[in-house]
Each structure stands twice: as structure tokens, then as C-alpha cells.
Amino acid sequence: MKEFPITDKTKITRLPKRGVYEKEVVYSILDEALVCTLAYVHEGEPFQMPTGFCRMGDYLYIHGSVGSFYMRELADKKLKVCISVTHLDGLVLARSAFHHSVNYRSVIIFSVAEKVESKEDLYEALEVFTNKVQPGRWSDVRKPTEGEWKATMVLKFKIEEASAKVRTGAPKDDEEDYALDVWAGVVPLVTERKKPIPDPDLKSGVSLPDYLKS
């Protein structure tokens, strides 16, 4: 399957030309994000949590503490969720206030929580997650103990009802406004990883690993 089927819930009805259903695009937006927001319904009311995540194949994985009320709720009740990811890529400054916009790439997924029971799946998810946060990290650090694994709950969400919405490029103004003496264009927004700050309690003699040098 190269494209997600368009459902009532994933169909982009506002500015439909911004809608993207290609799996490759949806996955690239997900893989670039460190945090998603996960919405669910509890006693008829909306709740949401920002949380780290990773993708493995056609599943999105999150993890948390076995003591977390919301992780247990999601797992025990196999709750329906709506998950979103948004990258803000630029401020789109048009000649008219009305046509101001932003360049962005967002994904919405509708899915259902499944508790990960297989140890291999759980181990792999944490390794993939850690290396997503910082490539090269997993092989460098102390691995979880049996007790730490037991304290960790991993949930997965099948990605089968999903769509993306993307805006790129210059402002679009009304024809007559192009003659105005107003500057128009895009201010790019970029999130950058800055120079690592060592822990004040870093053991002396431990140097910055190569994977953090670039």
C-alpha cells in the first residue's frame, strides 16, 4: 500500500490541495518529530498528552511508566486515540493580513492503543526510540535492568487511518495586492541541536562521543 485510504476522519476538507495521503510522506513527517500529542476520551471529555514516540514499520510506539494512570487507561481499555505531529517550517508573510499563513507539515492518525507484551518488541522499541533521540546513543549507555524493564510500559498504535497536511512556498496574495508596497515572503523556522552541555557531575576524563561532535 503506497497511500492511506481516505476516510471520513482523515479526509482533508479545508484546503484539500494541502492533503497528502502517501505513506512515504506521512512516515517522513513522523520520523523527523521527537514529540507527538496523543488525544483520547475519558468519561466523555477530551484529554491529551505530549509524548515522545518512535515508528517501527506500520506502528507508532510510545512508552511510559507502568504507574502512569493514562498509560494504564489506554492499555486496559484499548482506547481510541487521535495522534498528531506538527512541524512549523516558516512564517508566510503576505501583503494582506488575511493571507498570512505558516508553512507546516502535520500528520493526524486515528488508532487504538495496544499494549506491547512481547519482550523483543519492547526492547526494540526502546532501542529505536533512544537512537532516534540521539543516533548512536543506545550502544553507548547502560542498558535497562530487569527492574527498569518491568517499570516501563510500551504501547503501540497501528498506523492505518492517517493523513498529512502540508503547506510550502511563498505567500499567495489576491491579484491586486501584488502591486502594494508591502514586503512579502517567508521567514524560515529551523530547530537546531546546539553544542552539547556536559553534566556538571560528568566523570573526569570522559570525552564527548563522536556521534555528538557534528
Next chain:
Amino acid sequence: MKEFPITDKTKITRLPKRGVYEKEVVYSILDEALVCTLAYVHEGEPFQMPTGFCRMGDYLYIHGSVGSFYMRELADKKLKVCISVTHLDGLVLARSAFHHSVNYRSVIIFSVAEKVESKEDLYEALEVFTNKVQPGRWSDVRKPTEGEWKATMVLKFKIEEASAKVRTGAPKDDEEDYALDVWAGVVPLVTERKKPIPDPDLKSGVSLPDYLKS
């Protein structure tokens, strides 16, 4: 009121020391963000939308098209919402995989949609929103026409049930792990506004305004 009252919905139960209920902190986190995610319930299921917003006093404002299904749903049914904002400030690289974390500042608000009917409130919200996206912009651009105002719906949400969650600083490892030969510290994440890119159709002779030069 300097602090938000702690309710069943806003009480931080996981890692409670990260919970912050001071209005000033909650508002500074909101004011620094351009996008929030708004979750609501439709026919018993969770939905969410990423959307731009601004704050004026004790209200959060969003705007959209009068043709937007979800804006109309929110307005007509005065739907309950859960709104979140998250800033990711750094990757916290601990000596153990288990203690890896991120530095972040997030806010969760529970509220109810109210349609803004007053023209003054509507005008002010769009001006504040535009100047939040780009300080100095509103006075420089073509203002909305009567038709554009009529095509715009503004909703507001009273901020009275809200809390923040904040993590800052170095990793916290288990006592015995500080002796490991593993680098530990924080990789700061910073979102920056880059050099403005002029619209390819920019009228010749229009120069970059001062408020975009820094």
C-alpha cells in the same frame, strides 16, 4: 489570582515536582508558542487539530474559516476542549538508557469554546495574533476587507483550568552510574528564525522592513 487551582484534571500526578500552576509561568509558555493542539470529542471519539493561537488576558484565541466544519462544531455546540502547547528545549542524555529524558515546557488547558461575536474583540484578536507571528507586521499590511472579516471565525477559550509541566537541567542518574565511563549532558534544542526569503513575485523596489532585519 496568581496560581491556577489544582483540579482532578490538571493535577500533575506523574513526577509531581515538575508540575507548575503559576499563571505567569503558564502564560509565558503559551506566549512563546505559535501553535497549539486542540483536542475535542466528536460522536464519542477523540479528534485534534494543530492551530495557531494567541492569548489576550485570561483567554486563548484561535481563528479559522467560517466554512470550517470543526470551527462550526466547536462554536455551535460549545464543545469542551483540551488544548496543549509544548516546547522541547533539550535532549537529556543520561548514563543509563532508563534515565534519558527531554527538557521541556508544556501546558494543558481544559476549557469550552465560545464564539467571539464582538467586532472589537475579533479585530483585536487578529491584530494580536498577526503581531505575535511577526512583531510589527499588522501596521504594515493591507487590513482585512469587510468580506474577509465575514469569512473569519474567531473562538476564545477561558484559561481557568490549566497547568504546566517543566523539566530543566542536567540528567539525574542512579548513584552508582555516575562512575561509568559514559558521557552525559544536555543537547539544547533551539528554534530559530532564519533570514527572510523574499516572494519571487515581490514588487521591485520594496525593501525588507526594519522589523525583519534583526
